[in-house]
Amino acid sequence: MSYEAQNVGGAATAAPPTNRMVVAVLALGGFFVALYLFAHNLGLGGPIVCGVGDCATVQSSQYASLGPVPVSFIGVLGYVVLLALSLVGLRPSHRESRMIGGLLLAGSLGGGLFSAYLTYLEAFVIEVWCQYCVVSAIIITLIFFASVPEVARLREGSS
């Protein structure tokens, strides 16, 4: 990962952090997956197109929403936040930002744990799989791993 600082003319600039680029691309992909499920929740499309598994059963289960809020909407919101954080973190003025790094780490960890909980529900409670949920779980896991280098950035900033 190329996030080492370079002092140019006295102003701190750094090469764009590759890990944040990866997070941005993954978050954008996850956003579209969640958006499709959310659009289905809104009744904008027909039944979920599902080649593998049984998305309709998962999406119509009691676990498909937290109170009045569809889980898919939480996914849309989460991915938008991660995308926004990573894009801001790629701006020259924020490439060294510890706050962005911390938020990316916390967001991806929270999303990953929430996704793990949903995957557990699919596997052991509902006992059917929704392929879009599985894809989303994989994406958020990859985002978490892509965010791990932020730990080094946080340590570097605090030393």
Place this chain on the structure above:
Amino acid sequence: MSRGDERRKAREQGGSDMTKFYVILGVVVVVGIGAVAYSLGSTALGAAAMEPIDVEGLDDMALLAEMAQGVPKGDDDAPITIIEFGDYACPGCGSFALTVKPQVELLLVETGKAKFVFYDFPLTTVHPTSFLASRSARCAQDQDKFWEYHNALFRNQTSWRLETSPMAQFMSFGEDLGLDSDDFEACVKSDRHADLVSANMRLGYELGVSSTPTVMVHGNGQSLRVPVTFEGIQAAMDHLLGSGDPGGAN
């Protein structure tokens, strides 16, 4: 290499990385929008009529009788006509279609004792997609597959009745029956047959239908509303033909 060269090289490298990043991000945006739009569009309802429409002239009973059209099965000259007002999304209608109607068809319709006529009566307030289901069955009728499609809707009722938009299932039933997919889809996604289904509903209301399935047995100038059992229908037929008590019929 001087410090100036190093700075320029670093800037160029960073700029090149960002350019590649934006290209990849753009590709993901295009692919994502395309995939979501395609997935939603392929099963969306488009301009499909989902609810009854106002049809001019239905207050005129003569015109209503002309516009409302049930789908008959059996001998036109049969002495008895068994009429069902049904809703494709109603579990009771599904049960009637799968248990009682086969007996009626086998023992009464195919033997020439009675003719069976189905009228659409979608209860749209409780079954939001039943009007669409009725229209889709009429679209199948356009391709001479009404009864096959009618049976498929009831046989697979649990797979679509709670869906917000059961278009994919309807298309699948049509494909299984060998319907021309393009014509069928164009029909279902339009307002075709909305006037006919609306007229059938109005006829039902005029006849006092308030629930589904409602079954009436007509013969010898009389009509009896009967329990939705084979025995109830048989008893009403016997009564109308002068050989028995109508039982639970009213």
